[in-house]
Amino acid sequence: MTRNILASLMLLAGLTSSGCDKTALNFEPVAFEVFDLGGVDGSTFFIPGRPLADAIQYDRVGRPLVSSMLLNPFGLAKDKNYPDETKDIYNSAVPMRGWTPYSNQPYIQSNLGVWDSLDANCGNQAGAGAMPSQTRYAQLGDLFTDDRLWVDSSKSACIKYMAVEQKFLNVPTIDDCGGRSPAIDAIDQTYSLLVGQGATVSDGVAQDSDGVPSTSTFPFLKDAL
Numbered sequence: 677m678t679r680n681i682l683a684s685l686m687l688l689a690g691l692t693s694s695g696c697d698k699t700a701l702n703f704e705p706v707a708f709e710v711f712d713l714g715g716v717d718g719s720t721f722f723i724p725g726r727p728l729a730d731a732i733q734y735d736r737v738g739r740p741l742v743s744s745m746l747l748n749p750f751g752l753a754k755d756k757n758y759p760d761e762t763k764d765i766y767n768s769a770v771p772m773r774g775w776t777p778y779s780n781q782p783y784i785q786s787n788l789g790v791w792d793s794l795d796a797n798c799g800n801q802a803g804a805g806a807m808p809s810q811t812r813y814a815q816l817g818d819l820f821t822d823d824r825l826w827v828d829s830s831k832s833a834c835i836k837y838m839a840v841e842q843k844f845l846n847v848p849t850i851d852d853c854g855g856r857s858p859a860i861d862a863i864d865q866t867y868s869l870l871v872g873q874g875a876t877v878s879d880g881v882a883q884d885s886d887g888v889p890s891t892s893t894f895p896f897l898k899d900a901l
Contacts, residue, residue, distance in 0.1 A: 733768045738823035739838075739856075741866050742784075743767060746820055750790060752782040766823075775821045781810070785817035791870035800872035803845040815845055827855035837865040847873065858889035 735743075748762040756762055766778050778784055789812070792801040799806055803815035819841045826840040831853035836842075839854035856862050867877035 733770075735767045736823065737825075739820065739825065739866075740862050742820055742823055745791075745866075745870075746784045746787050747778060748783060749787060752786050771822070771824070775823060779814070779817040779821035784820050785811075785813040788813040788817055788820075788870065792872060794871050795875050797872055800874065802842055802847045802869055802873055819844070825855050828853045835860060837862045838869065842869075 743763040743766055747766055748756070751759075753762055762778075762783070766775065769775050769778075788801060788804075789798075792798055792804060792813070798804075798808075799812070801813070801816060803813070803819070805812040819838075826838075827834075828840050831851060833851065834853040834855055834857045836850055836852040836854065837856055837860045839850070839852035841854070861882075863881070864876075864878050867879065868875050871877050
């Protein structure tokens with residue numbers, strides 16, 4: 677089933693690109709918690725620290741669209757001082773417990789319900805409950821809140837975005853390692869996942885304008901323009 681929802685997506689999506697706009701030479705240790713998709717926290721360890729940029733973490737390499745399309749894109753959370761405050765707090769949070777509150781309403785789970793309605797078939801989103809309830813979108817909400825890329829290193833094919841997470845949700849999927857290889861159109865696959873199982877949604881952009889990335893030669897992505 678292919679649905680042309682591009683016009684709706686363009687109206688809803690205020691997409692932004694963000695990253696670290698400052699650099700420094702200082703480093704600090706960062707707490708890292710062992711966590712698995714079964715929801716079991718492990719002990720806290722320390723890994724090499726991130727570069728400090730005025731002591732503020734501006735963003736991280738995680739899943740695309742989470743902060744822009746799921747946290748508070750429709751203004752459902754009213755207790756913020758400025759429109760992007762929710763994104764700033766989420767992006768600066770240290771995993772895992774710093775992310776956890778943003779799965780709940782009025783954040784990611786509430787907005788998953790908005791996306792689920794776009795194909796006029798509520799409840800067909802991955803992991804969604806069959807009947808309306810306060811926790812209908814809890815499973816997918818918790819997975820998106822955990823803003824890390826999961827990879828099954830025992831698999832050799834890597835063409836389906838969030839394949840590991842969807843397998844955890846019992847979504848029929850191919851035998852895939854997940855993650856996000858340069859060949860994956862993660863934006864289209866995210867839109868389709870949000871709208872509902874069986875939907876195929878495109879943003880109309882087949883690839884970056886500066887060329888096709890490599891899947892075999894480091895650093896894989898093309899040089900910045």
